[in-house]
Amino acid sequence: xxxxxxxxxxxxxxxxxxxxxxxxxxxxxxxxxxxxxxxxxxxxxxxxxxxxxxxxxxxxxxxxxxxxxxxxxxxxxxxxxxxxxxxxxxxxxxxxxxxxxxxxxxxxxxxxxxxxxxxxxxxxxxxxxxxxxxxxxxxxxxxxxxxxxxxxxxxxxxxxxxxxxxxxxxxxxxxxxxxxxxxxxxxxxxxxxxxxxxxxxxxxxxxxxxxxxxxxxxxxxxxxxxxxxxxxxxxxxxxxxxxxxxxxxxxxxxxxxxxxxxxxxxxxxxxxxxxxxxx
Amino acid sequence: xxxxxxxxxxxxxxxxxxxxxxxxxxxxxxxxxxxxxxxxxxxxxxxxxxxxxxxxxxxxxxxxxxxxxxxxxxxxxxxxxxxxxxxxxxxxxxxxxxxxxxxxxxxxxxxxxxxxxxxxxxxxxxxxxxxxxxxxxxxxxxxxxxxxxxxxxxxxxxxxxxxxxxxxxxxxxxxxxxxxxxxxxxxxxxxxxxxxxxxxxxxxxxxxxxxxxxxxxxxxxxxxxxxxxxxxxxxxxxxxxxxxxxx
Numbered sequence: 001x002x003x004x005x006x007x008x009x010x011x012x013x014x015x016x017x018x019x020x021x022x023x024x025x026x027x028x029x030x031x032x033x034x035x036x037x038x039x040x041x042x043x044x045x046x047x048x049x050x051x052x053x054x055x056x057x058x059x060x061x062x063x064x065x066x067x068x069x070x071x072x073x074x075x076x077x078x079x080x081x082x083x084x085x086x087x088x089x090x091x092x093x094x095x096x097x098x099x100x101x102x103x104x105x106x107x108x109x110x111x112x113x114x115x116x117x118x119x120x121x122x123x124x125x126x127x128x129x130x131x132x133x134x135x136x137x138x139x140x141x142x143x144x145x146x147x148x149x150x151x152x153x154x155x156x157x158x159x160x161x162x163x164x165x166x167x168x169x170x171x172x173x174x175x176x177x178x179x180x181x182x183x184x185x186x187x188x189x190x191x192x193x194x195x196x197x198x199x200x201x202x203x204x205x206x207x208x209x210x211x212x213x214x215x216x217x218x219x220x221x222x223x224x225x226x227x228x229x230x231x232x233x234x235x236x237x238x239x240x241x242x243x244x245x246x247x248x249x250x251x252x253x254x255x256x257x258x259x260x261x262x263x264x265x266x267x268x269x270x271x272x273x274x275x276x277x278x279x
Numbered sequence: 280x281x282x283x284x285x286x287x288x289x290x291x292x293x294x295x296x297x298x299x300x301x302x303x304x305x306x307x308x309x310x311x312x313x314x315x316x317x318x319x320x321x322x323x324x325x326x327x328x329x330x331x332x333x334x335x336x337x338x339x340x341x342x343x344x345x346x347x348x349x350x351x352x353x354x355x356x357x358x359x360x361x362x363x364x365x366x367x368x369x370x371x372x373x374x375x376x377x378x379x380x381x382x383x384x385x386x387x388x389x390x391x392x393x394x395x396x397x398x399x400x401x402x403x404x405x406x407x408x409x410x411x412x413x414x415x416x417x418x419x420x421x422x423x424x425x426x427x428x429x430x431x432x433x434x435x436x437x438x439x440x441x442x443x444x445x446x447x448x449x450x451x452x453x454x455x456x457x458x459x460x461x462x463x464x465x466x467x468x469x470x471x472x473x474x475x476x477x478x479x480x481x482x483x484x485x486x487x488x489x490x491x492x493x494x495x496x497x498x499x500x501x502x503x504x505x506x507x508x509x510x511x512x513x514x515x516x517x518x519x520x521x522x523x524x525x526x
């Protein structure tokens with residue numbers, strides 16, 4: 001699990017972006033895909049196309065069990081995708097709310113947001129899953145899918161909140177002062193001046209959280225949700241093709257995360273050139 | 280170098296010293312998923328107890344070996360056997376043709392079969408084939424899960440532990456659980472939480488026997504176990520244990 005590792009941002013001051021002490025090192029977060037770095041891109045190509053090639057060659061080389069495995073897991077892939085996508089959407093909303101709450105001047109809102117972040121970050125995701133599904137099951141009656149989405153978005157909402165907070169605090173206080181001087185209200189200034197700039201800063205670390213979330217979604221297999229990992233386990237448990245089943249599962253995850261990390265890399269690149277023009 | 284020689288010598292001496300003891304009382308390690316009452320489970324003091332445990336101690340005494348039971352997870356339990364993490368799997372393992380292809384089995388020691396557990400208020404459904412379109416739970420990789428997979432129109436929910444499936448049935452997220460009859464009885468008749476809320480329906484719909492699984496070709500251990508099993512079957516110990524745990 002990744003921690004957003006919020007930089008110790010000095011409130012109001014010229015503070016640090018999330019993920020590292022300087023703006024450049026921020027790009028060295030999980031995907032570590034530095035745009036324009038030929039070596040990284042070469043390595044990415046080897047991993048990505050290599051994984052795809054292996055996924056194509058294996059079923060041709062040994063149809064049993066590899067073709068069987070590949071026809072067994074696709075619905076698990078859809079489940080993994082659905083859980084990940086839904087969780088990302090809800091976590092973004094939760095994260096934005098809690099992140100704004102963390103810098104709010106109203107004590108009660110600030111306190112609620114801070115307690116949420118601290119409590120959630122202190123409990124492992126796996127425990128969250130068990131808690132929502134089994135411990136609260138008799139009360140909530142959420143099915144496996146809903147429990148998985150609830151736990152993932154609840155957890156990642158807290159991680160994202162820290163990214164939002166650090167991002168918001170990384171914007172120079174002069175921006176807010178200027179907006180207020182122009183007659184905007186604080187809310188207006190936040191929405192029209194601060195947030196748009198924040199998004200440029202936080203998009204890359206948020207992209208990394210998405211990749212982490214996709215990988216962590218494999219934990220939901222303990223809730224009898226038939227995700228990619230669960231399907232692989234179900235196949236292996238009766239056929240005993242452990243090596244083969246988990247190889248396929250690992251490669252599919254790898255292709256998905258590499259694809260996402262490249263997207264994040266491209267996004268960084270675009271934002272960076274775009275940002276330079278504006279500054 | 281000298282250190283190495285000394286170390287080797289020490290190891291060799293130890294091995295020679297230990298040999299007679301080993302020969303007198305060979306030790307067999309059994310892997311067991313202790314989440315399966317009444318066959319194997321943990322008691323309040325985290326001690327492994329259950330029918331299988333009592334049985335293997337009796338078998339060990341009769342067969343002239345020392346039995347140690349190790350608590351492991353069910354998913355991957357046979358992979359651990361192949362990897363040599365333990366000598367045998369003692370975990371209410373049903374003897375199936377498919378499993379016999381990859382492992383050796385002891386003589387059967389308990390007759391069991393699959394039954395359905397449902398909510399007490401569910402009436403009229405007594406056969407697995409009637410559960411088309413419904414959700415049925417079972418422990419991953421068990422003969423119960425394999426039975427459910429035979430019906431393409433039933434949605435199988437596979438759990439890491441049988442107990443988690445029963446809990447989900449109790450909460451109402453699934454319609455039935457397929458599980459071995461001794462375990463079903465233990466949950467439905469003895470568990471304070473589920474007693475009166477769940478019921479067993481229909482008859483045993485498979486004819487199954489539990490055996491101890493060993494790595495293919497481990498004939499020495501297999502012979503010791505089978506010898507012990509024969510003795511406790513003849514002298515009535517096995518029947519006594521079955522009465523204690525399974526009735």
